[in-house]
Amino acid sequence: MMTEADIEKENKEIAKQYKELLRISYQSLSNDDKKLIRNAFDIAVDAHKDQRRKSGEAYIFHPIAVAKIVASEIGLDAVSIASALLHDVVEDTSYTLDDMERMFGETVARIVDGLTKIAHLKKDMNISQQAENFRKMLLTLNDDVRVIIIKIADRYHNMLTLDAMPEHKQVKMASETLYIYAPLAHRIGLYNIKTELEDLSLKYTEPDVYHDIYEKIADTKEANEKYIEDFSNVIRDSLDKEGLNYIIKGRMKSIFSIRKKMKVQNVPFEEIYDKFAIRVIYKSDQRNEKFLAWKIYSVVTDHFTPNPVRLRDWISSPKSTGYEALHITVMGPKKRWVEVQIRSERMHEIAEKGYAAHFKYKHGEQKEKGIEGWLNRLQEALENSNTNAVDFVEEFKLNLYSKEIFVFTPNGELKSLPKGATPLDFAFNIHTEVGMHTRGAKVNGKLVPLNTPLNSGDQVEIITSDSSKPNQSWLDYATTARARAKIKSSLREEKKDVALEGKEILRRKLKSQKITLNEDVINKMVVYFKLKTSLDLFFRVGNGTIDNQQIKDFTSTYSNAFISFFKNKIKRTPVPDDIHKEEITSKYDILVFGKEEEKLEYKLSQCCNPIPGDDVFGFISVNEGIKVHKKNCPNAIALQSNYAYRIISAKWIDSSQEEFTVDIKLTGIDNLGLVNEITQIISDNMHVNMRNLNFSTDGGTFTGKITVVVKNNTILKKLTDNLKRVGGIDKVTRI
Numbered sequence: 234m235m236t237e238a239d240i241e242k243e244n245k246e247i248a249k250q251y252k253e254l255l256r257i258s259y260q261s262l263s264n265d266d267k268k269l270i271r272n273a274f275d276i277a278v279d280a281h282k283d284q285r286r287k288s289g290e291a292y293i294f295h296p297i298a299v300a301k302i303v304a305s306e307i308g309l310d311a312v313s314i315a316s317a318l319l320h321d322v323v324e325d326t327s328y329t330l331d332d333m334e335r336m337f338g339e340t341v342a343r344i345v346d347g348l349t350k351i352a353h354l355k356k357d358m359n360i361s362q363q364a365e366n367f368r369k370m371l372l373t374l375n376d377d378v379r380v381i382i383i384k385i386a387d388r389y390h391n392m393l394t395l396d397a398m399p400e401h402k403q404v405k406m407a408s409e410t411l412y413i414y415a416p417l418a419h420r421i422g423l424y425n426i427k428t429e430l431e432d433l434s435l436k437y438t439e440p441d442v443y444h445d446i447y448e449k450i451a452d453t454k455e456a457n458e459k460y461i462e463d464f465s466n467v468i469r470d471s472l473d474k475e476g477l478n479y480i481i482k483g484r485m486k487s488i489f490s491i492r493k494k495m496k497v498q499n500v501p502f503e504e505i506y507d508k509f510a511i512r513v514i515y516k517s518d519q520r521n522e523k524f525l526a527w528k529i530y531s532v533v534t535d536h537f538t539p540n541p542v543r544l545r546d547w548i549s550s551p552k553s554t555g556y557e558a559l560h561i562t563v564m565g566p567k568k569r570w571v572e573v574q575i576r577s578e579r580m581h582e583i584a585e586k587g588y589a590a591h592f593k594y595k596h597g598e599q600k601e602k603g604i605e606g607w608l609n610r611l612q613e614a615l616e617n618s619n620t621n622a623v624d625f626v627e628e629f630k631l632n633l634y635s636k637e638i639f640v641f642t643p644n645g646e647l648k649s650l651p652k653g654a655t656p657l658d659f660a661f662n663i664h665t666e667v668g669m670h671t672r673g674a675k676v677n678g679k680l681v682p683l684n685t686p687l688n689s690g691d692q693v694e695i696i697t698s699d700s701s702k703p704n705q706s707w708l709d710y711a712t713t714a715r716a717r718a719k720i721k722s723s724l725r726e727e728k729k730d731v732a733l734e735g736k737e738i739l740r741r742k743l744k745s746q747k748i749t750l751n752e753d754v755i756n757k758m759v760v761y762f763k764l765k766t767s768l769d770l771f772f773r774v775g776n777g778t779i780d781n782q783q784i785k786d787f788t789s790t791y792s793n794a795f796i797s798f799f800k801n802k803i804k805r806t807p808v809p810d811d812i813h814k815e816e817i818t819s820k821y822d823i824l825v826f827g828k829e830e831e832k833l834e835y836k837l838s839q840c841c842n843p844i845p846g847d848d849v850f851g852f853i854s855v856n857e858g859i860k861v862h863k864k865n866c867p868n869a870i871a872l873q874s875n876y877a878y879r880i881i882s883a884k885w886i887d888s889s890q891e892e893f894t895v896d897i898k899l900t901g902i903d904n905l906g907l908v909n910e911i912t913q914i915i916s917d918n919m920h921v922n923m924r925n926l927n928f929s930t931d932g933g934t935f936t937g938k939i940t941v942v943v944k945n946n947t948i949l950k951k952l953t954d955n956l957k958r959v960g961g962i963d964k965v966t967r968i
Contacts, residue, residue, distance in 0.1 A: 243290075243291055246294075247278065247291065247293055247294070247297070250294065250297045250298075250301075251274055251297060253301065254270075254297060254300055254301050254304060254314070255267070255270065262311060263311075265311075266310075266311035267311075269311050269312070269315050269337065269341075270311055270314050270315055270318070272315075272336065272337065273314075273315035273316075273318040273319050273337065273341075274297075274318055276318075276319065276322065276328070276336065277293060277296050277297075277318045277319055277322060278293050280322045280325075280326040280327075280328050281293045281296070281321070281322075281325070281326065284325065284326075286394070286397065287397040287398060288394060288396075288397035289397075292321075292325075295321070295390060295394075296317065296318045296319070296320060296321060297318065298390045298393075299317045299318075299320060299383065299386045299387050299390050300314050300317040300318045302317075302386040302389055302390060302426075303317045303382070303383060303386045306386075306423075306425060306426060306585075306586065307382060307386065307423060307426075307586050312340050312341055312344070312379070313344070313379050313382070313383060315337060315341055316341050316344040316345055316348070316379065316383055317383050317386060317387075319333065319337070319341065319345050320345060320348045320383055320387060321348075322345065323345055323346070323349045324348075324349045330342055330345070330346055330349070333345050333346075344379050344380055344383065347380035348380060348383060348384060348387075351380075351384055378421070381417060381421065382421060382423070384414075385414055385417060385418050385421070385423060385426060385430075386426075388410060388414045388430070389426050389429060389430060391406065392406070392407070392410060392429075392430060392433040392434070393433065395407070395433070395437060403437040404437055404438060406437075407433070407434040407435075407436070407437035407438045408434070408438060410430050410433070410434045411430075411431065411434040411438070414430055415427050415430045415431050415434065418430055422552075422555055422556055422583070422584075423586070424556075424584060424585070425585055425586075428487045428489070428490075431487060431489035431490075432487050432488045432489050434489075435488060435489050435492060439492075442492060443488060443492075445502075446488045446491055446492060446502060447488060449502050450485055450488070450491075457483070457485065457508070457509055458483070460483075460509075460565075460566065460567070460569075461481075461483030461509070461511060463566050464483075464511060464565050464566060464571060465481040465483075465511070467536050467537075467566070468481075468532055468533055468536050469481075471532045471535065471536070472513075472529065472532055475528060475532065477515055477525065477528075477529065478515060478516040479513055479514060479515040479516070479529070480513075480514050481511060481512070481513055481514075482511070482512045482514065483509055483510070483511050483512075484509060484510055484511075484512070485508060485509050486507070486508050486509060486510065491505055491508060506569050506570055507562070507569075507570045507571065507572060509571070510571070510572040510573070510574055511571055511572070511573050511574070512573075512574045512575075512576065512581075513529055513533070513573065513574070513575050513576075514576055514577070514578060514581045515529060515575075515576075515577055515578070516577070516578055517577045517578075517579075519579070522548070522577045522579070522580070523548055523549075525577070526548055526559045526575050526576075526577070527559070529559075529575045530559055530561060530575060533561065533563060533573055533575075534561065534563065537563035537564055537565055537571075538563060538564045539561050539562065539563050540561075540562040540563070540564070540570065543560070543561065543562035543572075544560070544561055545558075545559070545560035545561075546559060547559070547560070548580075550639045550647055550649070552637055552649070555583050556580075556583060556584055557576070557580040557583065557584075558574050558575060558576045558580055558584060559574070559575040559576075560572060560573070560574050560575075561573050561575070636651070636652040637649050637650065637651060637652065638650055638651070638652050638654065638687060638688060638689040639689050639690070640659060640687050640688075640689070640690070640691045640692070640693050641690075641691070641692040641693070642663070642692075642693070642694075643692065643693075643694045648662055648663070650662060650687065650713070651712065651713060653686055653712050654686070654687050654712055654713055655683060655684050655685060655686060655687060655710055655711060655712060656671075656674030656676065656681065656683055656685060656687065656693055656695065657671060657674075657683045657684070657707060657710045657711045657716055658687075658711055658712055658713040658715075658716045659674070659687065659693045659695065660674070660695045660716075661711070661713070661715055661716035661719055662713070662715070662716075663695065665719055667695055667697060668716060668719055668720075669701075669702065669703060669719070669723060670697040670698060670699060670701045670702070671683065671695055671696070671697060671701060672696045672697055672698040672701040673695075673696040674693060674694065674695050674696065675693070675694040675696065676691050676692070676693050676694075677691055677692055678692075678694075682710075683707070683710045684709065684710040702723065702727070703719075703720045703723040703724060703727075704724075704922070705724065705892060706892075707720045708720055708721070728768070728772050729768070731771075731772050731775035731776055732768050732771035732772040732775055733771070733775075734775045735770075735771035735772055735773070735774035735775025735776070736750075736771040736774075736775075738774050738775065739770075739771065739774045739784070742774075742781065742784050743784070743788065746784075746785070746788040748788055748791065754791065755767045755770065757787075757791060758770055758787060761787050761790070762779060762783075762787075776944060776948075777944075777945075777947050777948050777951070778845075778944060778945050778947065778948075780947045824849075824851075824861065824883050824884070824885060825883070825884055826851050826859065826881050826882065826883050826884075827881050827882060833851075833858075833859055834858055834859070835851060835858065835859040835860070835861050835883075836857055836858065836859070836860050836861065837860075837861050838852075838860045838861060838862045838866070838868075840862070840866060840867065840868050841862055841863040841865075841866035841867070841868070841869075842893075842894075842895070842896075843861055843862065843863045843866075844893040844895060844943065844945065844946060844949065845885045845893070845944070845945040845946060846885060846945045846946020846947055846949075846950075847863050847864075847885075847946055848863065848864040848865070849861050849862060849863055849864060849883045849884075849885070850862060850864060850869070850880055850881065850882060850883050851880070851881040851882070851883040852872050852876070852879055852880060852881075853879040853880075853881060854879075859881065861883055885945075892922075892942045892943065892944055893942065893943060893944070893945075894924065894940060894941075894942055895940070895941055895942075895943055895949055895967060896938060896939070896940050896967070896968040897938070897939045897940075897941065897952075897953065897956070897965060897966070897967055897968070898936070898937070898938055898964075898965075898966050898967075898968050899911070899935075899936070899937040899938075899939070899956065899962055899964070899965055900934065900935070900936050900937075900962075900963050900964045901934070901935060901961045901962040901963040901964070902933060902934060902935070902961045902963070903930045903933055903934060903935040903961070904960070904961045907935065907959070907961055907962075908926075908928055908937075910959050911937070911939070911956065911959060912926070914952070914955050914956055914959065915939070915941065915952065921941050921942070921943055921948060921952055922941065922942040923939065923940070923941055923942075924940040924941065924942055925938070925939065925940035926938075926939055926940075927939075938968070949967070953965045953967070
């Protein structure tokens with residue numbers, strides 16, 4: 234039980250922390266700002282008066298600490314500081330959102346609401362629930378990035394005070410921080426907090442490693458300080474002669490990044506040579522900033538040899554987080570590589586405090602641009618995300634953490650893209666419409682495939698065509714969340730169009746069999762073809778996966794309900810409901826094995842290259858699991874006779890989603906316009922893409938090899954039948 238003296242002491246400490254908060258708020262606060270913060274503080278103290286943290290201290294110390302992080306380390310405005318003070322009020326106390334709006338206005342209420350929604354997300358969860366919650370958390374952004382910034386500050390303070398938690402919660406929270414919050418902090422430009430979050434997470438996920446590196450850094454502290462001093466002394470005279478006003482700071486790389494280097498390079502701590510970076514921070518007005526940065530660069534490289542491959546100029550092309558600096562790696566004393574970062578005081582503040590400081594130096598419309606761009610990209614990724622949540626987060630994290638490259642438009646405009654981006658990503662970055670109608674791309678004047686990785690400095694030109702539209706393979710070519718989201722959205726629309734057409738085809742076909750297309754028939758067909766929805770059914774009819782014969786087979790069973798009942802009993806094992814609920818890849822959706830028609834993982838064998846619709850069997854190999862062969866495969870007889878006990882029956886059940894590559898051989902008598910006629914037939918055949926074409930003639934005969942991409946056997950058969958009708962063609966065979 235607390236005594237009066239304890240309570241008085243605690244109240245004094247609360248008042249002290251509050252004064253500290255006002256003092257460190259680096260923005261010049263107006264009287265209205267101070268009033269807003271004072272009111273928020275009073276309400277927070279009142280709301281949390283009966284609450285204590287796990288450590289036993291008064292709960293109010295947590296919101297004050299979060300507000301201090303928001304004010305000092307991120308440097309946000311009074312609205313954010315007030316929201317940080319109030320961030321747990323609606324979640325934990327009797328105050329409501331309406332109270333917040335009445336007392337503090339709409340903006341504070343909206344931010345607190347966003348933070349409350351995040352707090353409501355389930356706490357104990359596996360990785361896929363975590364991912365789903367991450368997606369929901371991003372949706373709570375609404376249109377205010379301050380929600381996420383305050384949430385990161387909240388998590389940062391929780392990580393700083395994690396010792397009071399039980400061990401299993403420490404590990405869970407630390408893992409979640411590494412998985413979600415560190416990448417977000419990185420993307421918003423909060424590099425300092427990102428580093429702290431990573432180090433604190435490592436402290437709980439790998440405590441032995443953390444403490445080992447921590448102690449080694451402490452042991453080498455003196456030697457490192459001496460090294461930094463020696464380095465600085467070499468360039469000091471030259472910098473002073475230039476009349477520059479500067480400071481030189483040395484810093485150790487973070488424990489987390491040293492751990493990462495040890496893992497990647499597979500070396501012990503002692504063999505990591507670039508363990509620290511040196512910063513030269515100079516005073517300058519904005520007009521001379523760039524000039525002075527390069528002046529310092531020339532001084533440093535006069536004394537130390539630079540590594541030309543490691544020059545990073547983020548002054549001419551700032552990162553999308555607003556980060557500006559000149560990075561060079563030089564050979565320092567004792568033949569060690571040292572990274573030197575050259576920044577003005579303004580650039581340094583942006584690097585330390587991220588977006589908030591970036592906006593401090595911007596005005597009016599420009600101020601909003603950085604955040605607008607980031608939020609728009611975020612919104613697009615969220616709106617069109619139909620993948621499962623874990624894939625979404627992985628994709629999103631790739632975009633969060635990725636290094637940037639800078640490429641030029643044909644007009645010389647600079648565009649920033651994540652490392653590994655392709656011309657297709659560039660097209661969608663310019664405009665959705667340009668992306669959607671991309672036909673090809675030129676990089677530095679040369680035509681390149683759409684999946685070519687771009688490099689910094691490339692000039693990219695997109696060739697568009699009104700008839701071009703996204704296809705499934707574009708998902709292999711695009712890497713950015715924006716491009717992938719738009720492509721997926723377009724493919725879904727296309728699927729709907731094909732399904733509409735399929736519905737009409739099905740209506741006509743059933744009508745000719747004296748059956749009316751109604752809900753009962755549709756449901757029975759969905760079950761009969763082992764599909765999940767009516768959309769799947771119509772789509773497969775539309776693209777020819779379910780052909781006339783299959784529809785006739787269904788109608789004959791449907792016409793006689795009694796026979797149908799027995800046929801289904803004998804022929805088909807009902808698919809358990811839970812299979813439909815599972816998230817299964819398109820690969821698992823295609824083949825089933827054995828009498829039980831189980832879905833198992835498999836590989837298609839290279840020797841006969843089976844495609845859906847072919848008669849196939851499974852062969853249980855020693856190292857590669859189930860290999861699928863065609864029944865007429867050259868190796869089939871040998872396998873069936875020597876290893877009969879390892880043969881398993883296989884059957885196709887659904888093949889609309891994947892595409893398969895097939896080689897067709899043509900032979901015949903050469904005549905004028907033959908090639909033109911063949912390519913015309915392939916182009917006219919819906920759902921067939923041509924990948925390769927090779928024709929040779931000899932003594933009046935010709936041989937051709939065409940590689941096509943088809944969805945199934947039915948479509949391929951249709952294509953070969955059409956090719957056989959061409960005058961002059963003697964044989965059409967599948968290789």
